[in-house]
Amino acid sequence: MKRDPETKTVIRVQLAEVLAREFGLYRFQAENFIETVLEEIGAALASGEEVKVAGFGTFRVVERKGRIGRNPRTQESAEIKARKAIVFRPSGTQKARVNKKSAHK
Numbered sequence: 001m002k003r004d005p006e007t008k009t010v011i012r013v014q015l016a017e018v019l020a021r022e023f024g025l026y027r028f029q030a031e032n033f034i035e036t037v038l039e040e041i042g043a044a045l046a047s048g049e050e051v052k053v054a055g056f057g058t059f060r061v062v063e064r065k066g067r068i069g070r071n072p073r074t075q076e077s078a079e080i081k082a083r084k085a086i087v088f089r090p091s092g093t094q095k096a097r098v099n100k101k102s103a104h105k
Contacts, residue, residue, distance in 0.1 A: 045086055057090040
């Protein structure tokens with residue numbers, strides 16, 4: 001997969017191109033597949049479900065408590081309201097993969 005060397009970011013179109021090539025799909029089919037998967041993950045998270053992708057990791061929603069924060073520029077105190085956040089915990093396989101690659105640099 002070709003990546004932008006400056007941003008080191010993989011985008012949907014690149015994922016779709018890989019899916020199309022690997023599975024003999026048209027690119028629009030691969031794009032629809034990716035969109036459907038992401039929609040399902042988003043819907044599950046929105047309803048409070050945890051999403052586990054074996055060998056990749058787990059997405060879940062956590063409650064963040066409200067707190068007093070500080071504006072770093074002005075040093076003024078500001079209230080940060082309670083909110084929900086999405087967290088991702090990578091699988092052991094992915095952690096090992098990342099650590100193996102970074103060890104070779």
